[in-house]
Amino acid sequence: MIKVVLIGSGNVAHHLIQAFAKSTTIEVIQAFSRQKENLLPLLDSDKITTTFTKLAAADLYIIAVSDDAISEVSAQLPFENRLVVHTSGTASMDALDAKNRKGIFYPLQTFSKHRTLDFNQIPICLESQNESDFEFLKKVAKSVSDNVYQINSIQRKALHISAVFVNNFVNHLYQIGQEICIENEVSFEILKPLILETANKVMALSPKDAQTGPAKRNDQQTIQSHLTALTDKNQKTIYKILTQSIQSNGKKL
Amino acid sequence: MIKVVLIGSGNVAHHLIQAFAKSTTIEVIQAFSRQKENLLPLLDSDKITTTFTKLAAADLYIIAVSDDAISEVSAQLPFENRLVVHTSGTASMDALDAKNRKGIFYPLQTFSKHRTLDFNQIPICLESQNESDFEFLKKVAKSVSDNVYQINSIQRKALHISAVFVNNFVNHLYQIGQEICIENEVSFEILKPLILETANKVMALSPKDAQTGPAKRNDQQTIQSHLTALTDKNQKTIYKILTQSIQSNGKKL
Secondary structure (H helix, E strand, C coil): CEEEEEECCCHHHHHHHHHHHCCCCEEEEEEECCCHHHCCCCCCHHHEECCHHHCCCCCEEEECCCHHHHHHHHHCCCCCCCEEEECCCCCCHHHCCCCCEEEEEEECCCCCCCCCCCHHHCCEEEEECCHHHHHHHHHHHHCCCCCEEECCHHHHHHHHHHHHHHHHHHHHHHHHHHHHHHHCCCCHHHHHHHHHHHHHHHHHCCHHHHCCCHHHHCCHHHHHHHHHHCCCHHHHHHHHHHHHHHHHHHHHC | CEEEEEECCCHHHHHHHHHHHHCCCEEEEEEECCCHHHCCCCCCHHHEECCHHHCCCCCEEEECCCHHHHHHHHHHCCCCCCEEEECCCCCCHHHCCCCCEEEEEEECCCCCCCCCCCHHHCCEEEEECCHHHHHHHHHHHHCCCCCEEECCHHHHHHHHHHHHHHHHHHHHHHHHHHHHHHHCCCCHHHHHHHHHHHHHHHHHCCHHHHCCCHHHHCCHHHHHHHHHHCCCHHHHHHHHHHHHHHHHHHHHC
16 A cells, blocks of 8 residues: 555645545555644544654655645655655645655645545646656556646646636636626526536537627627626626627637 | 427527427427528428518417517517517517517527537526416426526526626636646646536535635735736736636625
């Protein structure tokens, strides 16, 4: 069995511990959390440590903490020349202290504690300083996911920015959609099949080919009528800018 | 059998003809198209007319044409006092000529000709001038969908604006995500599980509760690093405005 120590107790740490628990080749022998109770539903008490000096010997240390804590945490590890990776989409590999061999183990998904995810479908983006560590990380990643990619730091940053657009910003547009519904006393439920179909459509079609609507058709009458109906200044600004963006794309090509 | 005549040959007309074909209570006895061949894969040739004066007697006429053609088409109908509806999310009921009884039959979904949809899941928003017509439209709608709603014109307009945000604008953000991937030579495939999960998440959680990411966390370092990395002026503007919008929401509540 490959021995893994998880450092952190947030959403990513939770999901990784659960995913590794199903693997037949990986064992999470220990996890570190400042508060033991954060991990208690997932691991036996004796497998959780709150002290860096008590970290067990393992083949891989996965640091799943917030971006700005990675440097500090990796500097506090009481050993050298072991394989240490972080799970961040943004932090560089250099955020990790140079006393250990470095790598990245970035599962690209939106994690919430109370949502069950099929980890198998989650893309894991890997990077490492040397080839043998990469092969090892690939083995670990493949034990929990069918979608494993070698991604360098520049690509990983691009993916993360892209993820902000297709996840955080998209979700915010859902929120605006819901606010408009609430204001006009219609149920947001009515829009849910549309939300799902919009996402499903780009599994097969490119987003550019999937585009429809007043902006794409340059239907000025509808656009103006929507802008007049929107009472919130912020919603109006977003409507204008995204409409312009859809239209300028159309013109360029 | 309830007799329906479909007027139009676009995406909505196609999907409605296919949906009614599966119904045991509704029969599309005829369809009108300026070009007969547009409907030939769906209906027998003798059921397609290209001339308004040859429209058959029916219980319901569904006008599924572009918004700006609704008035003209409804004025050309060679009969009076029959039930005539349109399928638009934006056009008012008054777009229909007053010589017939008016109504709205608005299936809220993004239709593309070559995508198979489960029509049963598609919300149909109904409105009519009088109660007995409404009950009749409800019967027709329920024969093809489990999600039938009575929606007045103001609500329908709000739903349509909301749909622009959660469908057209969301799809455009997918497109930007893909462009960032292409520019940095990473596969857009890696983002697809995230796109699906983002949509699935709001089936159960409110979008506000589902929000994550640098804007929500007010992670200025990541936001600045993303803005520096984005080379396209338009993408930068959209990034800034949606980040601000997410943050101002957080502050208000």
